[in-house]
Amino acid sequence: MGAPEDVAAASKPEPIVSAASTTTSTTTSTRLLRGASVLILLQIISRAITFIANQVLLRFLTAQLLGVSTQLEVYYLSVIFFARESLRVAIQRQDSSSFSDDQGSKKQNNGAQAVVNLGYLAIGLGFPLSFFFGWLYLNSLSTSTLASAPNLVVALYIYALAAIVELLSEPAFMVMQTRLQFSARAAAESIATFLRCTITLGSAVYGARRELSLGVLPFALGQLGYGTGLLLVYLHSGSGLASRENFSLLPRPISSSGQYLHPPTLKLTSSLLSQSVLKHLLTQGDTFLVSILSSPTSQGVYALANNYGGLLARLVFQPIEESSRSYFSRLLSSPSTPLSDKSSEKQTTETAPTPEKTASQSLLSLLKSYLLLSLIITSLAPVAAPLLLSVVAGKQWLTSGAGATLSLYTYYIPLLAINGITEAFVSSVATEKQVHKQSAWMGVFSLVFASAGFITLKVLDMGAEGLVWANGVNMACRIVWCWGFINNWFKQRGVEADVREVLPSGVGVGAAVVAGSLVRGLHFTSKGGVKEVLIGLGKIAGVGVVFLGVLAFSERQFLLSAFQAIKGRRQV
Numbered sequence: 001m002g003a004p005e006d007v008a009a010a011s012k013p014e015p016i017v018s019a020a021s022t023t024t025s026t027t028t029s030t031r032l033l034r035g036a037s038v039l040i041l042l043q044i045i046s047r048a049i050t051f052i053a054n055q056v057l058l059r060f061l062t063a064q065l066l067g068v069s070t071q072l073e074v075y076y077l078s079v080i081f082f083a084r085e086s087l088r089v090a091i092q093r094q095d096s097s098s099f100s101d102d103q104g105s106k107k108q109n110n111g112a113q114a115v116v117n118l119g120y121l122a123i124g125l126g127f128p129l130s131f132f133f134g135w136l137y138l139n140s141l142s143t144s145t146l147a148s149a150p151n152l153v154v155a156l157y158i159y160a161l162a163a164i165v166e167l168l169s170e171p172a173f174m175v176m177q178t179r180l181q182f183s184a185r186a187a188a189e190s191i192a193t194f195l196r197c198t199i200t201l202g203s204a205v206y207g208a209r210r211e212l213s214l215g216v217l218p219f220a221l222g223q224l225g226y227g228t229g230l231l232l233v234y235l236h237s238g239s240g241l242a243s244r245e246n247f248s249l250l251p252r253p254i255s256s257s258g259q260y261l262h263p264p265t266l267k268l269t270s271s272l273l274s275q276s277v278l279k280h281l282l283t284q285g286d287t288f289l290v291s292i293l294s295s296p297t298s299q300g301v302y303a304l305a306n307n308y309g310g311l312l313a314r315l316v317f318q319p320i321e322e323s324s325r326s327y328f329s330r331l332l333s334s335p336s337t338p339l340s341d342k343s344s345e346k347q348t349t350e351t352a353p354t355p356e357k358t359a360s361q362s363l364l365s366l367l368k369s370y371l372l373l374s375l376i377i378t379s380l381a382p383v384a385a386p387l388l389l390s391v392v393a394g395k396q397w398l399t400s401g402a403g404a405t406l407s408l409y410t411y412y413i414p415l416l417a418i419n420g421i422t423e424a425f426v427s428s429v430a431t432e433k434q435v436h437k438q439s440a441w442m443g444v445f446s447l448v449f450a451s452a453g454f455i456t457l458k459v460l461d462m463g464a465e466g467l468v469w470a471n472g473v474n475m476a477c478r479i480v481w482c483w484g485f486i487n488n489w490f491k492q493r494g495v496e497a498d499v500r501e502v503l504p505s506g507v508g509v510g511a512a513v514v515a516g517s518l519v520r521g522l523h524f525t526s527k528g529g530v531k532e533v534l535i536g537l538g539k540i541a542g543v544g545v546v547f548l549g550v551l552a553f554s555e556r557q558f559l560l561s562a563f564q565a566i567k568g569r570r571q572v
Contacts, residue, residue, distance in 0.1 A: 057200065068149045069219045070299060070303040073219070122167050150214065158221065172237065175242075294464075300400075322424075365558075370414065371503070375551065
């Protein structure tokens with residue numbers, strides 16, 4: 001995909017969108033829509049397996065051990081994120097045909113080879129990053145934490161090895177992602193998730209039966225199994241793709257001059273790297289902050305609420321965000337209508353919608369869908385969440401405050417969803433200068449987040465609930481900035497993106513308020529037996545069914561048009 005140009009470059013006259021380009025855009029949109037469906041299904045299956053395994057694991061864990069395992073996971077994710085995230089985004093922003101300066105039939109093959117070569121940069125970055133972050137983490141541990149978490153140091157070494165093993169699959173993953181090989185990714189992540197759950201749960205049960213104090217070691221072994229599964233499947237699928245398209249999974253020159261790497265992609269990667277640092281600090285900043293300002297027990301409580309509360313985000317919102325980023329990058333990879341050519345714009349509108357208009361309609365539809373789902377979540381989930389927690393995790397976790405934290409977290413989920421899709425659009429179209437500007441603002445928001453966290457955790461002593469509030473402030477700031485950017489971006493191209501179009505109807509909002517008041521007025525308790533809890537959940541479901549009926553009726557035109565759009569794309 002071609003990197004977006006600045007406004008001056010975008011204003012150069014370009015030909016009107018042709019029928020062929022419209023068909024190509026539609027075909028790509030259809031493939032990405034199917035890819036998003038595959039990824040969502042994959043997430044549902046893998047998370048279901050993980051969810052079941054975690055329910056058993058919670059019987060063997062204390063809040064303190066869960067907090068330490070969360071810290072190790074952040075270490076692992078930090079190594080993975082900084083090693084590959086900016087490379088992945090940069091490659092998505094480049095057109096595969098631009099990776100080679102050679103002409104002829106080998107251009108596409110050289111494009112695939114260039115992607116493979118770039119994947120090896122992630123592997124090279126993984127080694128120093130694993131040592132550096134491991135050193136930082138070990139020096140941050142207190143004596144009491146080391147004493148209360150058996151095998152912590154050994155587990156850290158295994159997590160480092162797991163990160164390197166997963167990064168070894170990056171060259172094959174990157175080239176298959178650019179070729180839209182979603183089935184290979186589905187197979188890889190499904191097998192890897194199964195291995196992680198089996199190894200983690202099996203080692204935990206083995207240790208409990210042998211009365212061994214394994215501590216967080218089962219999590220480390222499971223993560224190593226996950227990375228191994230990814231590597232084996234991607235190598236198998238990638239080697240088949242390489243033989244069919246005549247490229248190698250090993251580094252090879254991409255030009256007659258012996259060049260291995262693509263300079264424009266490297267330049268874009270360096271521009272995105274600083275933003276990736278800030279984005280990761282904001283994404284995982286809650287864990288960093290709670291590690292500094294609270295005890296491991298409080299960290300475990302927040303980790304539990306975050307795992308359950310973020311389940312919907314990981315199942316649905318994350319795959320949609322990833323697919324949307326690819327969709328908008330491909331759709332808007334080259335300007336179609338000159339910014340100032342109104343007659344050309346009118347002619348284009350009469351023949352076929354411009355990519356910018358299509359992007360605006362798609363983005364607004366996604367945002368409105370998210371807001372409708374948010375009405376359902378914020379009206380029913382705050383009461384239902386603690387009841388569900390008492391069933392799946394056990395009542396011992398309710399006494400630690402996890403129920404109240406999870407209830408509050410449900411209000412945070414809509415902010416996660418909206419921020420994800422708006423940032424996906426920004427990352428798809430922002431120029432290098434705009435990326436730097438966004439990075440600066442994200443730095444400001446990180447200070448806002450840290451200040452809010454200090455006030456809620458230290459001054460007000462709100463514990464894990466205070467961290468949810470601090471995250472909410474951070475997400476609200478990021479959403480406001482992203483929407484300002486998006487609105488200006490469309491205005492410069494003569495396309496209107498009216499925020500009022502995404503707002504739910506007054507009837508729907510009123511129904512949400514009534515439904516929320518009804519379920520709160522039923523005075524449920526999560527301290528009773530399973531039967532009482534299930535009866536309470538049944539009553540909430542009854543209110544929810546009526547509420548969903550009213551909401552669907554009030555938004556029937558939007559839902560019908562969305563259904564017809566999806567049906568039309570599937571028939572392409």
